[in-house]
Amino acid sequence: MTLTTLQKLVCVLMLCAPTALHAQWLTWPPSSGASAHSPEVLESVRYRGDLQTVEMQLQRNGKSIEVWVVNPLAGPVEVAVDTGQGRSIQRTLAANTRNLLDQFDEGRAVNASLRAIPGPPATTAAAFNYGLPVPELGLRIDQADGGKSSHFTPENRHALDFAAPMGTPVFAARDGLVMQIENDHPDSPLGQKPPQGARPNFVRVLHTDGSMALYAHLQQGSVSVQLGQTVGKGDRLGSVGNSGQSTAPHLHFVVQLNAGMRLTSVHADIETTRGSLRVAGE
Secondary structure: OOHHHOOEEEEEEEOOOOOOOOOEEEEEOOOOOOOOOOOOEEEEEEEOOOOOEEEEEEEEEOOEEEEEEEEOOOOOEEEEEEOOOOOEEEEEEOOOEEEEEEEEEOOOOEEEEEEEEEOOEOOOOOOOEEOOOOOOOOOOEEEOOOOOOOOOOOOOOOOEEEEOOOOOEEEOOOOEEEEEEEOOOOEOOOOOOOOOOOOOEEEEEEOOOOOEEEEEEEOOOOOOOOOOOEEOOOOEEEEEEOEOOOOOOEEEEEEEEEOOOOEEEEOOEEEEOOEEOOOOOO
8 A cells, every 4th residue: 555545634843943832733533624636645634844754644543543753853852642541652753754643433523733853852052163054254243142032941051142134154163964944034124023933944953962053033045954964063054044033134043952841051162262152141
């Protein structure tokens, strides 16, 4: 039996970094008002976030319904699936894989939920001297550790916002694997408040210790690397932009860990030609 002949329900979770991790739900049997998106997809629901998609599929196999989760990213993803069968399944999925997580009799009513976080579970990040992700000349930091504007959540507490003109080059601060990319979202006009729900362009790079660097608010169409590409420290990733919830061009740079189904940020030691980068309050 092939996928083209199987009935399946698709639930899409956007891998984002919300303050509280939300679950995406899918109900079996499907609601009577559900519309078919294709001969195979009977019902779908999309969680809108800032990162790329992980997909939960409910697929018929004989008299059973199988629960599959697809990870299309170029790096691992940790997921938690609960089909209401008295158990919750938590697993780390390898890059570019489709995984059978659970199954149940088609006669049972089920509310299936999916939660997902990018990266392998990791408790600490190795010490590393990061490079500057933007040119040192004219360097300006508008918001640093614990910034009250947007750096008060665990996943962004140690983020740095580098203010720079549109189109300023953005470099990899550490070598790693390009795990996630978004490159198609428009930049907000300068001086205007971004629309509600505006999403940022970004590159997420996975490091060998399991930590991940996020380079966000990039200029639309500027990303110059490919998903799955290995990059070296100093390689160009894209350009400073004003995409997403941004009121002025800047690079949002943060190093994060998946601390067990939640993203948390860690301090990054950044080296400049004048020594270690220091900001007010450190």
